[in-house]
Amino acid sequence: MSNIWYYVFTLVFFLFDYFILAMGLNIQYGETGILNFAYIGFVAVGSYVTGALALPSSVGTGQHYILGLGLPFPVNLILGGLASCGLAVVVALISLRRLRTDYLAMVLISLSLVLYDICNNFVPLFNGADGLYNVPEPFAGVLKLTTNSFIPFFAAVTGVIAALLWWVMSRITRSPQGRTFRAIRDDEVVAAALGKDVFRNQLKSMLIGSFYAGVGGGLIIQFSGSFNPTAWLPGETFVVFAVLIVGGVGNNVGMLVGSLVVETLLIHLPAFLPAIPGHPGLIEYFDSVLIGILLMAMLWFRPQGIVPERVRRALSLGAPANLVAGRGEAPGSAPGRPVPVEIATADAQGEK
Amino acid sequence: MQLFWLSVGFGLVTASVLAISAVGLSLQFGITNYINFAYGDFMALGAFVTYVLNNEVLHWNIWVALVAGSLAIGVLAVILNRLILSPFARRFSKSFYVLIVTFGLSLVLLNIEYSIWGADVRFFQMPIDRALHIGPLLLTKYQLVVMAIAIVLMLGVHAMLKTTRLGKSMRAMSDNTTLAMTSGIDTKRITTITWFLSGTLAGLAGAVLGITEGNLTPASGELFLFVIFAAVIVGGVGSIYGAMAGAVLIGLATEISAAFINPAYKLDTAFVILILTLLVRPAGLFARPGKA
């Protein structure tokens, strides 16, 4: 297979993977309003756990890591997602109660750095700064895949998983549960006054989003076979937010569009450009400057994103057509039923 | 015991750098009510400007370079606020937007620094000097100067807030912007001055961080930003005196733990203190009403 196809399928993989990651952050921020600035930490936990579960026991591998159970592919991925959920419980208990936005942002971004610091320095956990490598490629043995055929194969697997997770997420966002999330996003105090347990719902949303983060992270280590701390500095969370903002906060389809624009076109495509001789990394630096400027421009000129949040109309919510049709339709006509008002007013005066 | 006093010395130096930077961050937060995630990059820029003036072409005296570098960042902060931050803050009421914008600004500044200076570690050329014994502490001349700068600045900020008209206006605005505006305070002017002070303190803190550590990279400001967050949150966001107290607490704790546990986990010590504080007093030790 020629190099060009290798590049193309790598781009396709990251398109689907960041679609998954963005959906996870979107349920947290876009639907529920939780500003999770530690998101990349959840991705990393999923990635490490998925990788460490797929690897055989660490004895004799030259690496140091926990777990090492040699589990087959989808099992380790699901457990990786659940490990990320475990972190979500801890984070939610510490930070979701009574912290205002700026506090939460600072605490979470610090948490993300501390997780990074621990994984980077504490070698017995996930091999320290070297990270995990030589992670077995899923199905490679069974299907007799070569390194070259594995790339398109796994990009397709990721596509299928992304489609499945998209279906699940649309079910959630369309359900009354999703509506309650959005109510909390718009105004926590009102949601609570309407009988919604805000913390419980935020926790649910954190768990769902963290599972997506963990699975997205697990797919990364399965795709590339390795994962180390340089991949998840706290600033990486910003990239996922960029996907959200460019695509359109609160819209699952927007996540796919955002992933295409930000992750595929702006981040991974320039990485394939040849370096400018004598200036290593310069393209990457310019690229990052460009992403930063694009994001600010996007927020200013089109804050709703490329695909804005949908308005959920009555008919789409399951209102029978006959119920909607034929009632005080014409906009601008005097609304409401006038009768009870007059009766009531008369009552009021009668009591005087 | 010797190790303990040595680490206390380091702790006081870190606390000095932290105090300068935490007060700069807190002043701006008090007035504008959002966190500036590009603050760490302001610091690194201040350090680089100082470094360039001191080392490369001009060979200015380090302290002169320091003042020039700090003021340059103050001016930069005012410009960035006028052009980018303040329009966003005025247009969007949700703090998310302006937070993401400061994040984006941070990405832009960091990568401009990388483009100019590369990722290599640079070293301040400081003459080697003998450490002085002060009581049980052992400190170099530069460390002492940095501590003196911090103390003078803290006293200066205190005097400004308590006695000058500017300081009183700033405190009024920090308590209630709308009320301050209706009582005739020129909030736009105060905001500009605050950004200038915040930027200057950031630049200064970045430069003294570079001087005390001896080296700098474009990322050193961002890494330090998290320690500042810890100091600011422990002290109570928006409280200037809280920021000072938090700086001393976090500075001492990180250096003492570095000496006795493992220097690699300095940051984690700061974070543990931060979490413990939040569990006991969610609004920080010196919380100001309305800011938490």
Next chain:
Amino acid sequence: MTTDRTTTPATGPDETRFALSCDGITKAFQGVRAVNGATFDVPEGLVTALIGPNGAGKTTVVNILSGSMTCDSGTEHIGGTDVTNWPSYRIARLGLMRTFQLSRELGGLTVLENLLVAAPDQAGESMVNVFFRPSAVRRQERENVARALDILETYGLFHLRDNRASDLSGGQKKLLEISRAVMASPKVLLLDEPMAGVNPALIERIGGYILDLKAAGVTVLMIEHNLSVVERICDHVIVLAEGQTLATGKLSDLRENEEVVQAYLGEVIDASTHG
């Protein structure tokens, strides 16, 4: 101050039952006592007005009663249940709903969705049901939509059902707040100045809605400045001043209370005539 009583003893001549009562509620902000021992009962099935000069602590009392705020001391009972310092979602589930002085619509949701959020006991709020009992969720959702549309029609918001709530006018937002609370089938309704800042025609309409709710058996406690409105639609009045209950009773009786008139009613009337 904090006498323990499970149900408020009936003090009225005609065995009045109380839907809501509070005893010795205090609340301080930065050392300033906003509420200082407020004690009163809200009779069941009637419309009660909570009046008092600006700064009397009326909104703070409503915030505490609805659980949006905790109190420093004192007790609160709904029916026979001690709900002191319960979180607001639990108080809401007991059947107490509130509206806000400055309308707080769920801006990103449509008008219809604003109502649907308030529907109690939704099966679709459980992830298990969403995925494993979709037909039950759908059936209940359809019922809720039908009911919400009925309420919207009653409150004259039907034609706005698919508009984002943030796009409504001030008066429409007031109506949305009330209809959203009604969607939750409340037993007790706390209205924080439902008629502030709306035009006279709408005041009439809102007054009518409140009396409709009373007729349907809902207990209403409303903060209101406009004494002519209080006179027409409220059966019972509680006067709050400096965080304390100054007097309770019928407005006509209170008018004869020299202390109330001189110290407070005069001011309230002034305030209401100035809008």
